Amino acid sequence: xxxxxxxxxxxxxxxxxxxxxxxxxxxxxxxxxxxxxxxxxxxxxxxxxxxxxxxxxxxxxxxxxxxxxxxxxxxxxxxxxxxxxxxxxxxxxxxxxxxxxxxxxxxxxxxxxxxxxxxxxxxxxxxxxxxxxxxxxxxxxxxxxxxxxxxxxxxxxxxxxxxxxxxxxxxxxxxxxxxxxxxxxxxxxxxxxxxxxxxxxxxxxxxxxxxxxxxxxxxxxxxxxxxxxxxxxxxxxxxxxxxxxxxxxxxxxxxxxxxxxxxxxxxxxxxxxxxxxxxxxxxxx
Ligand SMILES: [Fe+2]
Ligand SMILES: [Fe+2]
Numbered sequence: 001x002x003x004x005x006x007x008x009x010x011x012x013x014x015x016x017x018x019x020x021x022x023x024x025x026x027x028x029x030x031x032x033x034x035x036x037x038x039x040x041x042x043x044x045x046x047x048x049x050x051x052x053x054x055x056x057x058x059x060x061x062x063x064x065x066x067x068x069x070x071x072x073x074x075x076x077x078x079x080x081x082x083x084x085x086x087x088x089x090x091x092x093x094x095x096x097x098x099x100x101x102x103x104x105x106x107x108x109x110x111x112x113x114x115x116x117x118x119x120x121x122x123x124x125x126x127x128x129x130x131x132x133x134x135x136x137x138x139x140x141x142x143x144x145x146x147x148x149x150x151x152x153x154x155x156x157x158x159x160x161x162x163x164x165x166x167x168x169x170x171x172x173x174x175x176x177x178x179x180x181x182x183x184x185x186x187x188x189x190x191x192x193x194x195x196x197x198x199x200x201x202x203x204x205x206x207x208x209x210x211x212x213x214x215x216x217x218x219x220x221x222x223x224x225x226x227x228x229x230x231x232x233x234x235x236x237x238x239x240x241x242x243x244x245x246x247x248x249x250x251x252x253x254x255x256x257x258x259x260x261x262x263x264x265x266x267x268x269x270x271x272x273x274x275x276x277x278x279x280x281x282x283x284x285x
Contacts, residue, residue, distance in 0.1 A: 004069070004070065005070055005072065006068055006069065006070035006072075006073045006181060006182075006184075006185040007070055007072040007073035007076055007177075007181050008177065008181055008184075008258055008260060009072075009076065009177050009178075009181070009260055010260055010263060010265065013174070013265065015076075015079050015083070015171070015174035015175060016079045016082055016083070017079075017082040017083045017085070017086040017171070018086075018167065018171070019086075020086075020090070020164075020167055022090070022160050022161070022163055022164040022167075023160045024094060024097065024158075024160050024161050024164060025097055025101070027158035027160060027161050028094070028097050028098045028101055028102075028161070029101040029102065032157060032158040032161050033154070033156065033157040033158070033161075034155075034156035034157065035156075036227060036230045036231065036234075037215075037216060037219055037221050037227055038212070038216070038227050038228065038230055038231030038234065039157075039231065039234055041211075041212045041215040041216055041219075041231075042208070042212055042231065042234075042235070043161075043165065044098055044211070044215060045109075045208045045209075045210075045211030045212045045215060046208055046211075047091050047094050047095055047098070048095050048098075048106070048109040048110065048211050049110075049113055049204075049207055049208065049211070050087060050088070050091040050095075051088045051091050051092045051095065052110055052113050052114060052117060053113070053136065054084045054085075054087050054088045054091075055088060056117055056120075056129070056132075056133065057084055057133045057136065057137065057179065058080075058081050058084050058085065059129075060126070060129045060130045060132070060133040060179070061077060061080060061081070061130065061133060061178065061179050061182055062077065062081060063126050063129075063130070064126070064130065064182050064185075064186050065077055067185065067186050068182060068185055070185075073178075073181055073182065073185065076175070076178045076181070077178060077182065079174075079175060079178075080175045080178040080179070083171045083174070083175055084175075086171075087168055087171065090164060090168070091168075094164070095109075102218070103218075104214075104215070104218060108214065109211050109214065112206075112207060112210065113207055116203065120132065127183075127186060127187070127188055127192070128192065128196070130179065130182065130183050130186070130188065131183060131188055131192045131193050131195070131196035132196050132199070132200055133179045133183075134179045134180050134183045134188070134193050134196060135193065135196040135197040135199070135200040135201070135252075136200050136204070137172075137175075137176060137178075137179045137180065137259075138176075138180075138197060138249075138252050138259065139197075139200065139201065139204055139249075140172045140176075141172055141173060141176035141259060142245045142248040142249060143169075143241065143245060144168070144169030144170070144172040144173050144176075145169075145173065145245075145248065145262070145264055145267065146241050146244050146245050146248075147165065147166065147169045147241070148166065148169050148170065148173065148264075148267040148270075148271065149264070149267060150239060150241075150244070152239040153239055153241050154166070155239075166271060167271075170267070170268050170271045170272075173264060173265075173267060173268055174268060176259040176260075177258065177259040177260050180258065180259055190255050193252070194252075194253055197249075197252050197253070201249070212231075248262070
């Protein structure tokens with residue numbers, strides 16, 4: 001019997017992990033994103049969530065590997081796993097350096113996320129955990145699309161750290177449909193993924209803001225109205241990254257949604273061309 005296609009990514013899409021090294025140590029010791037503390041805190045807060053999150057994503061997708069027959073989707077699962085594993089390594093290094101250089105407590109930052117994941121493994125079915133991964137992959141894909149399209153979110157940031165975020169955004173773009181296609185192939189429903197997006201968006205903001213507050217508190221700026229005004233302006237007005245991703249966030253609720261309905265492979269090509277002109281140290285391209 002012929003194997004039915006279970007991957008709905010564009011034909012010719014090929015991706016895998018890139019070997020990169022970023023010289024971020026010096027910049028991480030201070031507010032690397034422009035003059036205000038909030039922007040730096042926001043990106044650092046997200047990075048602090050990634051290693052645990054990405055392990056959860058890998059586990060949720062690979063749990064269903066034996067249920068997939070399509071060789072194209074199986075190859076994409078392997079590439080997804082390889083890319084997310086390198087993201088984990090880079091962000092773990094980022095987080096450890098950050099905490100060492102700025103005297104932050106890494107265990108405290110990860111506490112709530114770790115507890116919620118333990119709950120998810122205990123209480124949720126494997127398919128519900130995969131739905132959570134699909135939702136988080138949508139969040140990362142739409143933020144990556146905004147970051148790479150508009151190229152203003154990292155204006156004023158340290159170039160090496162900005163390069164790390166752009167590299168991560170490129171790979172999130174490439175594998176944005178892998179968890180989704182696995183979820184559909186194993187019978188995941190529209191209602192399950194809609195619920196998962198609502199829940200996971202809430203927890204993404206809760207955890208990120210919690211980490212932002214811990215960081216600003218440590219820096220003595222938690223109660224600075226100026227810092228918060230500038231941060232909220234950055235997120236919602238100018239450049240307004242979170243405002244700009246709202247339409248893309250809503251698209252996920254469509255019954256016939258698929259991540260590749262928006263074909264943004266041109267962003268990957270553009271980034272790859274830029275790498276040839278100004279490679280990051282350690283590039284294998
Ligand atoms: Fe990632
Ligand atoms: Fe991802």
